[in-house]
Amino acid sequence: MSLAPHDSALSIAAHAHSILLVEDDLEIALNISRDLSRRGYSISHTATAQDGLAQARRGAFDLMIVDRMLDDIDGLTILETMRAEAMSKPVLVLSAMGGSEERVKGLRAGGDDYLIKPFDPEELVARIEALLRRSSSARETSLQVGPLKLDLIERSAWRDQREIDLLPREFKLLEYLMRHRDQVVTRAMLLEDIWQYKFVPETNLVDVHIGKLRRKIDGPGEPPMVLSVRRAGFMLSAPA
Amino acid sequence: MRLPELFRTSIFRLTAFFALGSAASSLILFGFIYWQTAVYEKGRITRLLMQEADIITSEPTDRIKQDVETNLAGDFHRATFAALFDAKGEYLVGNLSVIPKGLPSDGKVHDIYVDRNDDAFDVFENILAVARPLPDHGTLIIGRSIVELQNLRTIVTRSLLLGVFPAAILAILAGVGLSLRTQRRIVAANQTVARIMRGNLRERLPVKGTSDDFDRLTISVNRMLDEIERLVNQIRGVTDNIAHDLRTPLTRMHTRLIATRNESRDPNDIDDVVDRALTDLNLTLGIITALLRISEIEDGRRRAAFAILDMSDVVQTVADLYEPIAEEKNLEFDLDMSVTAQVRGDRELLIEAVANLVDNAIKYTPAGGKVCVRSFQDDRGAVVIRVADSGTGIPQSEYDAVFQRFYRSRATRHIQGHGLGLSLVQAIAHLHNFAIQISDGRPGAIFDLVCQIQSEQSAA
Numbered sequence: 001m002s003l004a005p006h007d008s009a010l011s012i013a014a015h016a017h018s019i020l021l022v023e024d025d026l027e028i029a030l031n032i033s034r035d036l037s038r039r040g041y042s043i044s045h046t047a048t049a050q051d052g053l054a055q056a057r058r059g060a061f062d063l064m065i066v067d068r069m070l071d072d073i074d075g076l077t078i079l080e081t082m083r084a085e086a087m088s089k090p091v092l093v094l095s096a097m098g099g100s101e102e103r104v105k106g107l108r109a110g111g112d113d114y115l116i117k118p119f120d121p122e123e124l125v126a127r128i129e130a131l132l133r134r135s136s137s138a139r140e141t142s143l144q145v146g147p148l149k150l151d152l153i154e155r156s157a158w159r160d161q162r163e164i165d166l167l168p169r170e171f172k173l174l175e176y177l178m179r180h181r182d183q184v185v186t187r188a189m190l191l192e193d194i195w196q197y198k199f200v201p202e203t204n205l206v207d208v209h210i211g212k213l214r215r216k217i218d219g220p221g222e223p224p225m226v227l228s229v230r231r232a233g234f235m236l237s238a239p240a
Numbered sequence: 241m242r243l244p245e246l247f248r249t250s251i252f253r254l255t256a257f258f259a260l261g262s263a264a265s266s267l268i269l270f271g272f273i274y275w276q277t278a279v280y281e282k283g284r285i286t287r288l289l290m291q292e293a294d295i296i297t298s299e300p301t302d303r304i305k306q307d308v309e310t311n312l313a314g315d316f317h318r319a320t321f322a323a324l325f326d327a328k329g330e331y332l333v334g335n336l337s338v339i340p341k342g343l344p345s346d347g348k349v350h351d352i353y354v355d356r357n358d359d360a361f362d363v364f365e366n367i368l369a370v371a372r373p374l375p376d377h378g379t380l381i382i383g384r385s386i387v388e389l390q391n392l393r394t395i396v397t398r399s400l401l402l403g404v405f406p407a408a409i410l411a412i413l414a415g416v417g418l419s420l421r422t423q424r425r426i427v428a429a430n431q432t433v434a435r436i437m438r439g440n441l442r443e444r445l446p447v448k449g450t451s452d453d454f455d456r457l458t459i460s461v462n463r464m465l466d467e468i469e470r471l472v473n474q475i476r477g478v479t480d481n482i483a484h485d486l487r488t489p490l491t492r493m494h495t496r497l498i499a500t501r502n503e504s505r506d507p508n509d510i511d512d513v514v515d516r517a518l519t520d521l522n523l524t525l526g527i528i529t530a531l532l533r534i535s536e537i538e539d540g541r542r543r544a545a546f547a548i549l550d551m552s553d554v555v556q557t558v559a560d561l562y563e564p565i566a567e568e569k570n571l572e573f574d575l576d577m578s579v580t581a582q583v584r585g586d587r588e589l590l591i592e593a594v595a596n597l598v599d600n601a602i603k604y605t606p607a608g609g610k611v612c613v614r615s616f617q618d619d620r621g622a623v624v625i626r627v628a629d630s631g632t633g634i635p636q637s638e639y640d641a642v643f644q645r646f647y648r649s650r651a652t653r654h655i656q657g658h659g660l661g662l663s664l665v666q667a668i669a670h671l672h673n674f675a676i677q678i679s680d681g682r683p684g685a686i687f688d689l690v691c692q693i694q695s696e697q698s699a700a
Contacts, residue, residue, distance in 0.1 A: 100588065101536065118525065169560045195561055198588055203599055208564045 017132055018042045020061040022052035022078065023094065024070045028117075032065070035121040036128075049073040056082055061089065063131055065124075068095040068106070076109040083110035090131040092124075100198055122232030126184040133183065143178040146238025148217065148225060150178055159217060170213050177213075177226070177236035186233035210234050251422050255415025259408040266404045274396045278389050285368050285384045286349045293347070293372050293382050301376050308334050308380075321356065321367055321383035327376060336381055345371040345379050354383070366390060425454060441469045481646040485527055485659075489520035530660040534645070537667040542586055549587050551691055552580035555613060555625060558594045562602060570607040576614040581623035581691050585672045593668040596661045597627040597687045605631035605684065623691045630684040639678045665689075 019036060023029040024047045033043045044061065046052045049070045056064060056078065064082075066075040079091055093111040095102060106114040112134075113127050143150040149158045155171060157164040166174065172194055177185065187206040191197035214226040223239035246252060296307050308322045312335055323334025331337055339345075340354045349370045356365065369383030428446050435443045444465060445458045493516075500513045536542070559575045566573035583590075594613075601611045609630040618624050634642060641647045643666045646659040665687075669676040675690040 100533075101541065195557065196588065197561070197591070197595075203565060203603070205561060205565060208568050209561075211568075212564050 016040060016042055017062045018044065018060065019128070020052070020055055020064040021045045022049065022064065022070065022075060023047065023067040025067070028067075031121070032124065035125065039125060041128075047071070049075065049078050053078045053081060056087060056089075057085070059087065059089070063128060064089060064091045065128075066091060066093055068093060068097060068102075076106060076111075079106075079109045079111055090134070092127060092131060094119075103198070120186075120231065122184065122229070123186045123188060126186045126189060126233060129183045130180060130185070130189065133180075143175065145178050145181045145236060146225065148178065148236075148238075150175060159219070159222070162219065164216050166213075166216065169209070170216065173209060173213055174217070174236075177234070180236070182235065182237050184229050184232045184235050189233070206234075246416060246419055246423065249419035249423055252415045252419040255411055255418065259411030259415070262411070263404045263408045267400060270396050270400055274393060277392060281389055282351075282368065282386065285386065289349055289368060289370050289382055289384060293370050293380065296382070297372050297374060297380060301374065301378075304374070304380065305333050311382075318356075319385040319387075321354065321369060321381065321385070323381045325379045325381070327378055329379070332378070334381070336383075339371065339379060339381065340369070343369055343371050343381070345373050347372050351386075422454070429458070436465065441465070441472060478645050482527070482531065485646050486524050489523045493517045493520045527660065530664060531645075534660065534664055534667045537589065537664070537671050540671060542589065542671060546584045546586055548582055548584055549590070550580055551583055551590070551615065551623060551625060552577040554587060554590045555594055555615070557591055558598055559613060561595065562598045566602050566611055569602060569605075571602060571605055572610040574610065574612040574614070576612075579615045579617050579623055581615075583672070583691050589668045589671065593665045593689065594625060594627070596665045597689070600661060601627050601629035601631070601685075601687075605629040609684075618690065625689040625691065626686060627689075628681050628684060628686045630681070632685075633680060633683055634678060634685045636680065642678070643676075 017040075019041050021029060021032060021043055023032065023045065026047070029045050029047070033045055036043050044055065046055055047070075049072050052064075052066065052070075052075075055061070066078055068075045075093065075095075079093065082089075082091070090112045091110065092113045092115060093106040093109075094115055094117060095106065096117045103114045103116075112131050115124060115127060141151070141153050143152065147160045150171075151157070152175070157166050157171065157174060173190070176190065176194055190206050190209075210226065210228075214224075217226050218224045225236055225239060227235045227237060229235055292311075296304055299307065305324055308324050311320060311322045321335060323336035324332040325339055326332055329339055335356055336354060340352055342352050343350055347370060349368050351366070351368055353364060353366055354369070365385055365387055367383040367385050369381060372380045372382075374380055425446070425448070432443050432445050444462045447455055447458050447462070449455065496513050497517060500510060555575070555577050559573070563573050563575075598611065598613060605611055611630075612628045613626070614628075615623060615625050638647075643662050645663045647662075666676055668674075669689060673692050675688075677688045677690065679686045679688070
C-alpha cells in the first residue's frame with residue numbers, strides 16, 4: 001500500500017510550477033532547491049529581502065517561500081509590502097520561531113501557510129501542493145473521487161452502490177482528503193486543518209484516525225484508495 | 241565621608257529644616273508675647289495717668305503742690321514722675337526740673353525720654369507722661385516709667401539667644417549624627433548590592449534588628465533576594481535537566497553515527513541508523529519546542545488574546561481526537577460533559593492542556609482499563625474537568641514533582657515521553673488562573689482542572 005518517495009504520486013502535480021525562494025542560509029536554500037527541482041519545480045533563489053521583493057514585483061513565479069529571519073530584514077516585511085501592493089500569489093513562510101504568537105503574526109502579515117524549521121522535505125512539498133491547488137475549492141454540494149462520492153448536504157458517503165456509515169469526525173477527515181485528492185497530506189496538516197491542533201502530540205493520533213477511515217472506505221476486495229505515503233503522510237486517489 | 245555629601249542626605253535636610261522651623265516659630269511666639277504685654281501695660285499706665293491727672297487737677301491749686309509731693313514721697317520704686325510749673329514755665333515742685341521737650345501741654349499721654357531730676361540719681365529714661373494746663377496757667381506733669389517693658393524685651397531677646405539658637409545648633413548636630421549613621425548603613429547596603437551584582441547571590445543586606453523603617457525596607461529587599469535566588473537556582477536546575485535530557489539522545493545519535501562511519505558499509509544498516517538518528521533528533525527538537533512553548537505560555541502575553549469559550553466544546557474536541565486511540569488500545573472511553581462552563585481563555589491552549597491529560601491517561605492505562613472524562617461543579621461552584629484513568633496511578637509523594645519539568649515517575653519511566661507534558665498543562669492552567677489537582681483514583685490517577693467561572697475571574 002505504501003509508495004516510495006520520488007514516486008509518481010509526488011511529482012504528478014508539479015508540472016513546472018515556478019517557486020521563488022527567499023532564504024539567507026545557503027545550505028538550507030540548496031537543500032530546498034534540490035528537493036523541489038527533483039519534483040519538477042523550477043526554483044529561483046535570492047538571499048536578501050531586497051532582491052526577494054524586486055523579484056516578487058516582477059511576478060514571474062507561482063508561489064513564494066520566504067524565511068523570516070533574513071540578514072537584512074524580517075521576511076514578513078516583504079510579505080506585507082507584497083500584500084499592500086495587491087500581489088496575491090500564495091506565500092509560505094518559513095521560520096525557526098515556532099511560538100504560536102509568531103505563527104499568528106506570520107499569517108496576519110498575509111502568509112498562506114507557516115512552516116517551522118526544521119521540517120521534512122515531504123512536509124514542505126505537501127504544503128506547496130496544497131497551496132498551489134487551493135484555488136479550486138469552490139462551494140460544491142458534493143465531491144467525487146473515482147467510485148467515492150460524498151454528499152455534503154445530506155452528509156452521506158458512497159463507494160459505488162455501498163453507503164458508508166461515517167462518524168462526523170470521519171466525515172470531516174474524508175472531506176479533507178477528497179478536497180486534496182491526489183495530493184500528499186501530512187499529519188501536521190491534518191491536525192492543523194481538521195482539529196485546529198497547532199502542536200504535534202507524541203502519540204500516533206492521525207494514523208489511528210486514518211486507519212479507522214480506511215477500514216470503512218476500502219472494503220474487502222476493493223482496490224485501496226486511502227494510501228500511506230512513507231515518511232510523508234497520506235493520499236486519497238481513485239484506484240488505477 | 242565628604243561634608244557636602246553629608247549635607248545632601250535626606251535626614252540632614254530634614255533636621256535642618258526642622259531646626260529652622262522651630263527657631264522661627266519660637267521667635268514668632270516670643271515676639272507676640274512681648275508685643276501683647278507691651279500693648280497691655282502701656283494701656284493700663286495710660287488709663288492710670290489720666291485718672292490721676294483728673295483727680296489732681298480737680299483740686300484747688302494750693303493742694304496740688306502738696307499732692308505732687310505726697311505722690312513722690314510714697315513712691316519707693318522710683319517709677320513715678322510728677323512736677324508742677326508756674327504760668328511762665330518755672331519749676332515749682334517735683335522730680336522734673338524742666339518741662340520735657342516733646343511733651344505738649346495737650347492733656348494726652350505721650351511716650352517720651354526724660355532726665356529725672358533726683359538727688360541720688362541722674363537717670364535718662366523712657367516714660368509715659370501727660371502735661372495738663374492748670375486754671376492758674378501753670379502746668380502739671382505726671383508720668384510713669386516703662387523701663388520694666390524694656391527689661392522684658394531684654395529678657396525675651398536673651399532667652400531667644402540662650403534657648404532657641406543653641407537648640408537649633410543641637411538639632412543640626414543631631415541631624416549630622418543621624419545622617420552619618422544612615423549614610424553608614426547606606427554605604428554598607430551599597431557595598432552588599434555591588435557584591436550581589438557581581439554574582440554573589442547568597443549575600444544579604446545587613447539588618448540592625450531595630451525594626452526601624454530602614455530595617456523594614458532591608459528585610460523586604462532581603463526577601464526579594466531570597467525569591468530571586470530561589471528562582472535562579474530553579475532555572476539552574478532546569479538548565480541542568482535540559483542539558484542532560486538533550487545530551488542523552490544526542491549522545492546516542494553521535495555514537496551510532498560514528499560507529500556507522502567507521503564500520504558499516506551495508507546500505508540497509510545505514511538506512512536503519514539514519515532512521516534512528518532522526519527519531520532521536522525529533523525527540524530533542526520536541527523537547528526544545530515544548531520548552532519554548534512553556535516559556536511562551538508562562539510569559540502571560542497570550543492573555544491578550546483570551547475570548548469567552550465553552551469548556552464542553554474544548555473537551556468534545558479532545559474526545560473526538562482521542563476516542564479512537566482509546567478504542568484502538570482496547571480501553572473504555574467514557575465522556576460526560578453534562579456540566580459546562582463559559583470561561584475566558586485561549587481555545588487552542590485549553591485543548592492542548594486537556595489533550596495532554598487525556599493523552600497521559602491513555603498512555604499510562606493498560607489495555608482493558610478505562611479512561612473517563614467528565615465535568616461537575618465543586619462545592620465552591622467552580623466547574624471541574626476531571627480526567628481519570630484506571631492505570632498505575634501516581635504515589636502521593638510525587639504529586640508536586642510530576643509538574644516539574646523533565647520529571648518522569650519511576651514507575652512509568654519506560655514509557656516514551658519527554659516529561660514536559662504536565663509542566664505544559666500546569667503553565668496553561670496558571671495562565672488561565674485555573675487550578676490543577678491530582679488525587680488517587682484507587683486504582684489510577686485523577687487529574688482535576690478547576691476552571692474559574694467567568695464572573696469570578698472578571699471580579700478578580
